[in-house]
Amino acid sequence: MIEDLDGNAIGGMLLEVFGTEMTAAIGTCRNCGTTGPVAGLAVYLRGPGTVVRCPVCNFVLMVFVRQHEVTCVDLMGLAALG
């Protein structure tokens, strides 16, 4: 199966990228408005990058790509994160 993991699985990377614990942060999906903790988001991390999707509508909320020791992050799918 591919759809295995949730936001808990990227706790370390989120801490690295945001400089603070993020699994309890509340995210809002820009597509369907679903709100919930990052820990509850659907995580796909065995690929060229890590893709975090809304557990309800599958919209891409966050994408992390590690390029030569630097992690780039795109958060365009989130309407809010806090």
Place this chain on the structure above:
Amino acid sequence: MAGTAVRGRLTWQVATVGAVKDETPEVRTIRLDVPLWAGHRAGQHLDVRLTADDGYRAEREYSIASAPGEPVAITVERLPDGEVSPYLTEELRPGDELELRGPIGSWFVWEPADGGPLLLLAGGSGIVPLRAILRYRERTGSTVPVRLFYSSRSWPDVIYRDELEQPAAGVEVIHTLTRRQPPGWTGYARRVDAQMLAEVAWPADQAPLAYVCGPTSFVEAVATGLVGLGYPAQRVKTERFGATGGTR
């Protein structure tokens, strides 16, 4: 100050294996001496990194099996096609070193102040962070009532078996053995379902707090079931370990 604390948890440091204990034929607890450990919260995990002599690296995360205040320990399940778990459960010996960072996690954690009653639901190796919560509850003298529901394939697969046979006061342990049961077994003998959850779960009107951990299919079935019993979604905390029950 906060920045320093974060940097500390993000920095890879070398830990030494203090002792290993086989919990079941597939599962081993590894106690670690971590020089720069600033403490952790019950339910958190740490990241482990292994490097081969040609520079090849593999990283995995493991829930911390010990309570805050106890020596750091992780419990690892050997996955049949795993790359890291066979090494940790078969090759690694006391005195060996490995790199780790942490602790990590802010959602799937429990403090006595969070209250209860607590409903802890474990599928297979999902018991690990819940056991840390149980041990922490006991260390702090918390009297929050707890029901631990634990699904395993068979009695020999039950991790922390001896400990769970003598639970602390106020802790009730309910097993289900899904594949094989010992002679004379009178407990549950099937995979968790709505009926079982209804019999085991604290009534929703007691405002319970639930923690669900294990293979993704287990977590999804249980979380859905609890919400169906009236648990508000934000009172059901989940941690999915992936399809095989481990994070590889």
Place this chain on the structure above:
Amino acid sequence: MSHVSRGFHGRRRAAPEGRVPPGQYVTEDFPVLSAGPTPHTPLSRNSFSIQGGSEPKSWTWDEFRALPTEDITTDIHCVTRWSKLDTMWQGVSVDTLLDLVEHDAAYALAFSDGGYTTNLPVEDLTGGRAWVAFNYDGDSLPAEHGGPARLLVPHLYFWKSAKWVRGLRLMDTDEPGFWETYGYHMYGDPWREQRYAGD
């Protein structure tokens, strides 16, 4: 100086000299990598289409499976650094599909169930270098590996071999697909180690 873990090797094996592109290691596994959930489109609703030619062209699953097929044995190279040697596939050559479409496009965007896309020059989809594969290792391609059909373009990094492929959109310009939008290389030649934009 990075710490080395005594006795740790991972699940790798040595590669024959010159066989594997730079920065890759060989694995016996077939890791499952994905950007999203596995789609499950029933074959009755599955189709492959080519858009952007003089007329759109589409095949139902049955029509697609009636086309001539080829057996392919090839090495595949993932940008996450694993390579798998001598993988065996069966598929329809993209030449067979494009030969039936009148076009003068230089580029294509492969698109898949679930929304994944990836871009390639048409030149890299033709000349016997690309297939739409439906069998792997003698069996129907499993859903987790892109079944019922995926693009197979083994001379490029494997993110270009789009899983659950539903067609190609022919284009005049090279437009970035999913991973290319997030910083991966527009072309992706493993032998020149073109992993990221700017490599």
